[in-house]
Amino acid sequence: MRKIVSGLLAGAIVSSAAAVSAAPPAALVINGQKGKTEVSSQIIKGRAFVPVRELAEELGAVVKWDAAQQTVYVSTSKQNEGVSAEKSKKASSPEAMKLVINGQEVKSAVPPQIINGKAWVPVRDLAEGLGSGVQWNDSQKSVWITNKIVNPSAKDYKGQAMITFSYDDGLDTFYDFALPLHEKYGIPATDNVIAGKVKDGAQTMYLDADQMKDMYARGVEIGSHSYSHEEGLTNLSDEDLDFELRESKAVLEQIVPKVQTIGIPFSMYDERVKAAVKKYYQAARNFEHLQNDIPLADKLWLHTAIAVTNETTFDQIKQRIDEAVENKQWCIIMLHGIDPDNRDLYEIKPALLEKVLAYVASLGRDKILPVNTIDGVSLAVK
Ligand SMILES: [Zn+2]
Known part of the structure; x- marks a missing residue:
């Protein structure tokens, strides 16, 4: 070709x-x-x-x-x-x-x-x-x-900091506005998709299967974000909890070959949820406003350093990135929609995303290595 x-x-x-x-x-x-x-x-x-x-x-x-x-x-x-x-x-x-x-x-x-x-x-x-x-x-x-997204291999990791851009909910604004910017800077991404809300004909704000296939082919990791995202996982019966984790993986793996990580909805979990997640996934991302130490204390349970909303400033994000660089930690940034119209709290403008990606690129991969979630887990256990 x-x-x-x-x-x-x-x-x-x-x-x-x-x-x-x-x-x-x-x-x-x-x-x-x-x-x-x-x-x-x-x-x-x-x-x-x-x-x-x-x-x-x-x-x-x-x-x-x-x-x-x-x-x-x-x-x-x-x-x-x-x-x-x-x-x-x-x-x-x-x-x-x-x-x-x-x-x-x-x-x-x-x-x-x-x-x-x-x-x-x-x-x-x-x-x-x-x-x-x-x-x-x-x-x-x-x-x-x-440009192509560059997912690193083991030889790229030399003990430096790492960074992951982790998008929740599988919104179609990722495809239109975030993906071109990730490609421009060659920086990986993970998109955690709500399996029961994948767009199928009707006009919704979610990604469709073709977009997800294309994203995967272009180097984006597809993660799970549960099947329905209706309830915190802690509130579900054992049976419903198992369904949310198992069925979301099964549905998404009909679209892309591998779904190995999950973003926990509303970051609601307990020991029972952890045990259930472990049956199906290699890692779960939560939101606790913490950096991840390398090597990971708990490879299954990843923290988010900052959740970006339309109230977040570039300097606040930069501060978390600089801190990770300084301490050689893994900084996970959680995002949702990327939209020039910036319609709600969880949507940010492409210009802010670009400023952050350009900053990460300017630091260089020897200082902070951009990874998707599953690659980060495999590098951060060594
Ligand atoms: Zn969510």
Whole structure:
């Protein structure tokens, strides 16, 4: 599939122009957002080029220009390169210019160039070097660049802090507003879905099965948030308690392959609930305004450091993140709806989410490793 798409893209670019052309070859659609970006593009020797800083920053990366080395450094972490962020004012010989992405030099068929004081690089080299997917959309004659959520592996955990974005209730605003931002910054997420409320035809505020499948394919963990979410689990009979836990997992596992964690509704639990949860899930997230120590004292029972509502400020969230970084703890942030209209207490605007994700990305994965709930549990027991 990748090969066919690459061929289409290359074909589209080659057919547009041979040398430097004034007209852009195609619109760029970045993380599903059309027309929002100001990134310009042009064809150089048959390849689509973009100004490196414009596209890299749109993709959540940091750009540094080392004039002495004639090298553009692009990194997903601020700590990777210690060179000056200043752009060179003098023109350089295009042949000598190098592009280094996350410490790896990228060898381009057509090398990066400086045009009117800006460094331009091939769009495909830059986007793929940052782990983004590049696809040609033939019907819209546009290049789609999509960042991917990066779920860490065991080698990424070196004793640093961790952070999880845990969304409750399975609201469809996650799909429209949160997912593109998580992809932009490559940061994982867990969405705890109320299995009995998955959208099925009727217009509701919940996710449907296709959205959940797509989210899973794009790296989002689907967790359970009980079957009905009507009652605190502590108030249920043994039989109803078992049903809420068992049936929610069974229903959700008809949509995605694995549901291993749960967000406890209303954070209501006791020893009986804990024992019942343990039968079906590897971890449960509650809300107690606590950080999780690593290694976990109780891997089944996870705390939330902060529940974000429309009364929460960026500084309050930042304070919890900084505290986790300082103490090398696992900070779990609980969220609900993400909506520009911001209609109730549990909805926040995308701008606040983006500010938090950008802050986490700026700290770098060596300081705080973004994980979903199940990956966090497996890393935090070591
Ligand atoms: Zn809930």
